[in-house]
Amino acid sequence: MTEFKRGMKDGIPIGMGYFAVAFTLGIMAKNVGLSPIQGFVTSALINASAGEYACFMMMASHGTFWQMVMMTLVSNARYFLMSFSLSQKLDEKLSTWQRMIIGFDVTDELFGLAINQEGKVPPLFLYGAYCVAIPCWASGTALGIIAGNTLPLRLVSCLSVALYGMFLAVIVPASKKDKVVCALVLTSFLLSYCTRNLPFSSGTRTLILTIVISLIAAIVFPRREMDE
Amino acid sequence: MNNLMSYVWIMAIVTYLIRVLPLTLVRKPIKNVTIRSFLYYVPYVTLACMTFPAIIEATQIPAAGIVALVTGIVLAWKKASLFQVSMACCLMVFIVELILV
Numbered sequence: 320m321t322e323f324k325r326g327m328k329d330g331i332p333i334g335m336g337y338f339a340v341a342f343t344l345g346i347m348a349k350n351v352g353l354s355p356i357q358g359f360v361t362s363a364l365i366n367a368s369a370g371e372y373a374c375f376m377m378m379a380s381h382g383t384f385w386q387m388v389m390m391t392l393v394s395n396a397r398y399f400l401m402s403f404s405l406s407q408k409l410d411e412k413l414s415t416w417q418r419m420i421i422g423f424d425v426t427d428e429l430f431g432l433a434i435n436q437e438g439k440v441p442p443l444f445l446y447g448a449y450c451v452a453i454p455c456w457a458s459g460t461a462l463g464i465i466a467g468n469t470l471p472l473r474l475v476s477c478l479s480v481a482l483y484g485m486f487l488a489v490i491v492p493a494s495k496k497d498k499v500v501c502a503l504v505l506t507s508f509l510l511s512y513c514t515r516n517l518p519f520s521s522g523t524r525t526l527i528l529t530i531v532i533s534l535i536a537a538i539v540f541p542r543r544e545m546d547e
Numbered sequence: 548m549n550n551l552m553s554y555v556w557i558m559a560i561v562t563y564l565i566r567v568l569p570l571t572l573v574r575k576p577i578k579n580v581t582i583r584s585f586l587y588y589v590p591y592v593t594l595a596c597m598t599f600p601a602i603i604e605a606t607q608i609p610a611a612g613i614v615a616l617v618t619g620i621v622l623a624w625k626k627a628s629l630f631q632v633s634m635a636c637c638l639m640v641f642i643v644e645l646i647l648v
Contacts, residue, residue: 503591504591529592
């Protein structure tokens with residue numbers, strides 16, 4: 320149970336950030352006509368900020384079935400890569416059932432949390448984090464639909480950086496340990512900044528940059544001394 | 548499609564498959580050095596791309612985001628925990644916006 324509790328504790332900053340982001344998503348959901356309960360269900364089932372944003376846009380523009388499938392693939396494709404990486408962090412013998420539960424909430428933030436663990440990730444640790452993150456995400460969306468614009472902007476603004484602080488807590492220590500990772504992080508910052516105004520959604524931009532930068536790095540700086 | 552929730556179901560199912568297939572089908576450690584290196588670098592690159600410039604666009608004024616970014620980097624470098632780094636970033640945004648907004 321200690322792993323579960325540790326997961327819940329590390330899930331708190333994620334949950335807070337989720338709440339703020341989900342709240343703003345809720346305001347969008349309200350505009351396309353979702354009820355608070357529908358918003359809650361949407362977020363509890365999908366667990367993806369860029370994806371849900373795309374989903375609401377498709378609702379608004381009355382997209383077709385195949386448009387919706389394509390939009391999902393593009394906006395959520397990065398989770399495919401993350402699950403691939405995460406699979407390497409799980410015990411080889413972990414059952415398919417447990418893997419199917421873990422797969423339910425592979426998000427940017429929870430993935431960041433998982434890869435930050437030393438060695439293999441205990442499933443209970445992830446479940447603890449999920450137990451905090453999912454309710455925050457779903458209730459944030461529902462409250463966004465109910466409360467609309469009444470939450471003080473100052474509070475939303477302040478909560479919204481909790482996520483990025485969490486990302487920094489993952490990438491900075493890794494950069495300190497490994498010069499290649501450090502160079503990649505700086506390159507990513509730079510390229511992400513330079514491409515911010517191109518006509519892609521931030522999800523698509525992240526996907527393209529991730530594949531290009533990581534692939535070049537893997538070819539130029541292969542890691543031969545991998546432990547684990 | 549007329550029912551709004553049918554959009555939700557499509558996205559939920561496709562997204563779940565995207566997440567769960569690599570987890571359930573790829574169990575054995577990957578031997579190929581290039582693929583292993585690629586998978587090792589992916590998370591750091593993704594998180595870096597999502598952090599910047601998004602952190603300075605998330606706040607009411609970019610200055611608050613920049614202060615949060617620098618604070619986060621310094622604290623993470625000094626081995627502060629995930630929670631401490633996150634809270635410090637939030638607090639800095641609150642303080643900077645209290646003064647400047």
